[in-house]
Amino acid sequence: MGKFSKYQFKNIESRWQKYWQDNKTFLAKDSSQEKFFGLVEFPYPSGEGLHAGHLRPFTALDVVCRYQRLQGKNVLFPMGMDAFGLPAENYAVKKNIPPQETTKKNIANYIRQLQSSGFSFDWSRFLSTTDPEYYRWTQWIFIKLWKKGLAYKAKENINWCISCQIGLANEEVVNGFCERCGGEVIKKEKEQWLLKITKYADRLIEGLDRVDFLEQIKIQQKNWIGRSEGAEIKFKVESKKSCSQGDRPVGGKVNNELSVFTTRPDTLFGATFMVLAPEHLIIHALEEKIENLSAVKKYIEASRQKSDLERSDTTREKTGVEIKGLKVVNPATGEEIPIFVADYVTTGYGTGAIMAVPAHDQRDWEFAKKYKLEIRPVIEGGDIEVEAYPAINGGVMINSGQFTGLTVADFKIKIIDWLQKNKIGKITTNYRLHDWIFSRQRYWGEPIPMVYCAKCAWQAVAESDLPVVLPNIKDFKPGSDGQSPLAKVEAWVNTKCPKCGGQAKRETDTMPNWAGSNWYFIRYTDPKNNKQLADPKKIKYWLPVDWYNGGNEHTTLHLLYSRFIFKFLYDIGVIPKEVGDEPYKKRTAQGMILGEGHVKMSKSRGNVVNPDDYIKKYGADALRLYIMFMGPFDQSIAWDDQGVVGAYRFVNKFWNLQAKLAKKSDTSSEIEQLLNQSIKKIGEDISQMHFNTAISQLMILTNAFDKESKIDQNIWSKLLILLSPFAPHLAEELWQLLGHQHSLAHESWPKYDENLVKKQLLTIAIQINGKVRDMIELQVDTEDSADLQKQILAREKVQKILAGSKVKKFIYVKNKIISIVF
RNA sequence: GCCGGCGUGGUGAAAUUGGUAGACACGCAGGACUUAAAAUCCUGUAGCCGCAAGGCUGUGUCGGUUCGAUUCCGACCGCCGGUACCA
Numbered sequence: 001m002g003k004f005s006k007y008q009f010k011n012i013e014s015r016w017q018k019y020w021q022d023n024k025t026f027l028a029k030d031s032s033q034e035k036f037f038g039l040v041e042f043p044y045p046s047g048e049g050l051h052a053g054h055l056r057p058f059t060a061l062d063v064v065c066r067y068q069r070l071q072g073k074n075v076l077f078p079m080g081m082d083a084f085g086l087p088a089e090n091y092a093v094k095k096n097i098p099p100q101e102t103t104k105k106n107i108a109n110y111i112r113q114l115q116s117s118g119f120s121f122d123w124s125r126f127l128s129t130t131d132p133e134y135y136r137w138t139q140w141i142f143i144k145l146w147k148k149g150l151a152y153k154a155k156e157n158i159n160w161c162i163s164c165q166i167g168l169a170n171e172e173v174v175n176g177f178c179e180r181c182g183g184e185v186i187k188k189e190k191e192q193w194l195l196k197i198t199k200y201a202d203r204l205i206e207g208l209d210r211v212d213f214l215e216q217i218k219i220q221q222k223n224w225i226g227r228s229e230g231a232e233i234k235f236k237v238e239s240k241k242s243c244s245q246g247d248r249p250v251g252g253k254v255n256n257e258l259s260v261f262t263t264r265p266d267t268l269f270g271a272t273f274m275v276l277a278p279e280h281l282i283i284h285a286l287e288e289k290i291e292n293l294s295a296v297k298k299y300i301e302a303s304r305q306k307s308d309l310e311r312s313d314t315t316r317e318k319t320g321v322e323i324k325g326l327k328v329v330n331p332a333t334g335e336e337i338p339i340f341v342a343d344y345v346t347t348g349y350g351t352g353a354i355m356a357v358p359a360h361d362q363r364d365w366e367f368a369k370k371y372k373l374e375i376r377p378v379i380e381g382g383d384i385e386v387e388a389y390p391a392i393n394g395g396v397m398i399n400s401g402q403f404t405g406l407t408v409a410d411f412k413i414k415i416i417d418w419l420q421k422n423k424i425g426k427i428t429t430n431y432r433l434h435d436w437i438f439s440r441q442r443y444w445g446e447p448i449p450m451v452y453c454a455k456c457a458w459q460a461v462a463e464s465d466l467p468v469v470l471p472n473i474k475d476f477k478p479g480s481d482g483q484s485p486l487a488k489v490e491a492w493v494n495t496k497c498p499k500c501g502g503q504a505k506r507e508t509d510t511m512p513n514w515a516g517s518n519w520y521f522i523r524y525t526d527p528k529n530n531k532q533l534a535d536p537k538k539i540k541y542w543l544p545v546d547w548y549n550g551g552n553e554h555t556t557l558h559l560l561y562s563r564f565i566f567k568f569l570y571d572i573g574v575i576p577k578e579v580g581d582e583p584y585k586k587r588t589a590q591g592m593i594l595g596e597g598h599v600k601m602s603k604s605r606g607n608v609v610n611p612d613d614y615i616k617k618y619g620a621d622a623l624r625l626y627i628m629f630m631g632p633f634d635q636s637i638a639w640d641d642q643g644v645v646g647a648y649r650f651v652n653k654f655w656n657l658q659a660k661l662a663k664k665s666d667t668s669s670e671i672e673q674l675l676n677q678s679i680k681k682i683g684e685d686i687s688q689m690h691f692n693t694a695i696s697q698l699m700i701l702t703n704a705f706d707k708e709s710k711i712d713q714n715i716w717s718k719l720l721i722l723l724s725p726f727a728p729h730l731a732e733e734l735w736q737l738l739g740h741q742h743s744l745a746h747e748s749w750p751k752y753d754e755n756l757v758k759k760q761l762l763t764i765a766i767q768i769n770g771k772v773r774d775m776i777e778l779q780v781d782t783e784d785s786a787d788l789q790k791q792i793l794a795r796e797k798v799q800k801i802l803a804g805s806k807v808k809k810f811i812y813v814k815n816k817i818i819s820i821v822f
Numbered sequence: 823g824c825c826g827g828c829g830u831g832g833u834g835a836a837a838u839u840g841g842u843a844g845a846c847a848c849g850c851a852g853g854a855c856u857u858a859a860a861a862u863c864c865u866g867u868a869g870c871c872g873c874a875a876g877g878c879u880g881u882g883u884c885g886g887u888u889c890g891a892u893u894c895c896g897a898c899c900g901c902c903g904g905u906a907c908c909a
Contacts, residue, residue, distance in 0.1 A: 215826095216825095216826050216827070219825075219826070220825080220826070220904075220905095223824095223825060223826090223904095223905085223906095224904095224905090226906080226908070228908075228909090230909080260909075261908090261909065262909060263908090263909065275909090311907090315823090315907095316907085318907085343907095344907050344909095345907085345908095345909075346906090346907085346908080346909095348906090348908085349906075349908045349909075350908070350909060351909095353909095354908095354909045355909080356909085357909090361909070362907090363907050363909080364909085366907095430908080430909090432906070432908060552826095552827095552903075552904080553903090553904085555904085556904085556905095591827095592903090598902090629834090629835095629846085629847070630834065630835090630847095631834060631835065632835080634827090635827080635828075636827095636828095636902075636903085637834075637835095638834085640833080640834065640848075642833085642834095642848055642849070643833095643834070643847075643848060645848075646846095646847050646848055647847090649862095650847090652862095692834090692835075692836085692846085692847095693835095693836070693845090693846080695846080695847090696835090696836075696845070696846040696847075697846085698846095699846055699847075700845080700846070703846090763842080764841095764842085765841075765842040766842095767841080767842085767889075767890065769889080769890095770889065770890055771890095772842050775842075808889090809889055810889095811841095811889055811890085813841065816841050817841040817842080817889095817890080818841095819841080819889045819890060820889080821889050821890095
């Protein structure tokens with residue numbers, strides 16, 4: 001093969017990147033061949049560019065996808081940008097540069113960085129959520145949701161910064177304070193669009209049984225949805241004062257009843273008081289009957305001023321105020337019991353009212369102790385002087401009228417039966433999951449395609465008028481009343497009602513960041529379609545996604561949201577039946593890359609690792625190898641500059657192996673065996689995301705060949721294929737130097753011979769009383785025999801240790817171990 | 823608090839269903855090459871004792887099961903991530 005020079009990674013890497021681009025090496029074909037859809041979460045193009053944290057999942061799935069191509073699959077590995085979002089908008093507010101401009105610049109930089117890392121993306125399918133041709137369909141989905149009654153407007157609490165006078169997204173609230181000014185953040189009521197994800201709660205749980213997600217992901221999603229079975233029970237409200245106008249209706253219901261949700265209807269006899277959340281609407285409605293109204297109002301006002309953080313502090317002492325003049329009747333005992341308002345009860349869960357059973361619930365117990373309320377046990381056991389007794393495992397009923405003496409299980413059936421017969425209560429299911437607030441009072445997002453007409457109320461923009469394009473504006477600052485900056489663009493806001501044609505106004509709120517990422521993977525199957533969201537034939541071929549990898553932080557947000565939207569699209573027929581209603585077959589998650597010293601990477605710490613620096617110094621292949629080798633993929637790990645050096649040495653060592661290349665050379669059986677073992681191990685490791693051990697095996701292989709004097713050309717070809725998913729530039733270059741005209745991306749992964757994988761001669765340890773004392777070489781699969789035992793016992797070392805003692809036990813485990821006990 | 827993950831050399835880590843703990847790599851030490859340095863190559867590298875052969879200890883802590891435990895069980899300690907006083 002003649003002389004070769006030092007590996008010039010710089011020229012070689014950029015040459016191959018150009019080759020892949022020019023030769024469309026990684027374009028996915030719409031064919032009938034077996035497909036593989038590998039997906040990574042598309043990034044938000046920030047001004048800082050890519051950092052090492054992005055590279056980890058991208059490299060991992062790039063390795064997987066390159067491996068799948070070598071398995072003969074038609075691979076779709078797409079990339080896009082989730083480019084709407086706050087940083088660009090905040091930057092615009094500060095510097096008065098339109099987000100469109102910064103985004104365009106950032107996207108270009110991201111693409112440059114991604115291409116210099118050698119990822120095998122199909123760039124022809126690139127998309128950005130900010131492209132009107134893309135968000136046209138994001139808006140279209142919203143209209144479909146609205147038409148099916150799954151999008152609605154309601155008053156909701158939003159985060160409100162008192163000093164900036166603007167609404168904040170959750171991610172802008174840091175420990176209860178405004179991220180930018182440090183001011184206090186409170187809750188403020190505002191009309192918001194919501195999506196009825198709760199309607200899909202059961203299906204979101206049930207679908208998890210049909211997919212291959214990491215177990216912890218399933219658990220986290222289930223907990224987040226938080227399904228709990230219980231009963232809703234009505235309590236009659238009694239007041240001392242009779243009111244002249246009679247009871248005013250609240251929310252369509254008569255207000256002389258209060259509903260509570262409980263998972264423990266079996267403790268009904270022990271309910272000695274009731275607690276309402278400060279936000280509970282009935283307090284408003286019954287104001288006239290409340291004797292201590294000012295004290296109650298004062299408490300409500302105080303709790304409103306409290307931040308989320310403060311209110312959720314579980315170690316805080318419970319506070320509350322009795323609502324005097326009102327009582328409720330415990331339907332089981334017929335007794336009148338007091339009502340309190342206390343902020344340990346929230347409106348966000350259940351009905352915003354609880355029946356307090358201090359004997360069996362610790363929170364109620366603490367409250368009862370403080371306010372000297374009756375604590376009445378109804379299930380035997382426990383010591384209510386010390387703490388509440390939850391009695392989760394049942395027991396025997398006490399203090400429960402005619403039911404005393406029954407077991408909890410029997411009583412539960414009877415009481416629910418009784419509640420239902422008398423229309424006092426019913427079995428219900430409650431979810432922790434809330435409907436999803438889907439509007440932001442912000443500029444840099446998809447306009448919500450809705451129009452408000454005084455005559456026709458809310459109407460959707462006609463589908464033929466989509467997209468509703470985000471207008472260019474000069475002033476990006478949110479209005480002082482918390483309105484979207486769009487509200488100031490009168491020419492855009494004023495429009496015609498899609499229904500009656502009269503004067504109407506556009507919705508000025510925009511969609512949250514999640515809107516575009518809900519469905520982007522569907523668009524990858526047909527990114528240029530201007531007639532429909534995507535061609536059903538293409539959806540049918542490519543979906544579901546075979547393997548989706550992303551961050552753990554998205555488990556309960558993006559991952560859940562996108563599953564919901566996918567189910568909806570399935571229901572309305574956008575997703576063909578054959579695909580099913582689960583978008584992702586498999587979901588895995590990478591661990592975080594931390595800065596040196598195990599701290600989070602951040603601009604302020606100055607420890608952000610920019611891949612550009614390393615690609616320049618060591619090359620993309622070395623960087624890729626290091627990122628995959630640094631540790632187990634699913635665990636967080638600290639960056640180590642020194643580690644890249646090791647990968648760089650490996651690249652050069654591998655390059656230098658070509659000096660030993662020979663057209664034909666005899667290969668020792670050891671080498672032959674190592675090669676077969678490696679083919680097997682590397683393939684299996686990639687499939688299981690054990691990239692670190694796969695690379696370790698490549699290193700072992702390289703070290704072994706480094707000791708050989710010659711390498712057979714056939715074997716060399718195999719080595720190059722094994723290397724190629726991890727260090728594609730190097731592998732391609734060496735492949736071409738072998739005389740090949742085309743890329744090795746679509747070659748075949750080498751086959752291994754199972755017989756050659758197995759060792760013929762094994763070194764077996766001989767343990768005596770649990771300690772390794774000797775080694776013996778045995779043929780593989782040597783069976784136990786008296787002869788063998790005799791032979792082992794006769795060994796010099798064994799004899800020395802036994803020193804004539806009688807052997808109590810002789811254990812022989814084939815191919816594993818010999819254990820002698822004396 | 824609850825849920826999830828983790829704890830192995832100086833460092834990142836490996837170890838198939840319980841079967842030789844520390845593969846692979848970084849770092850370090852010594853050596854070769856060099857006027858010198860870098861790069862590269864070779865040797866060594868868990869700790870303790872020993873010139874060596876060898877021995878003892880060792881996978882967060884304490885127990886248990888077993889011929890044998892990093893792996894299984896029980897209790898505890900520590901770190902990281904998520905989170906909801908959820909009725």
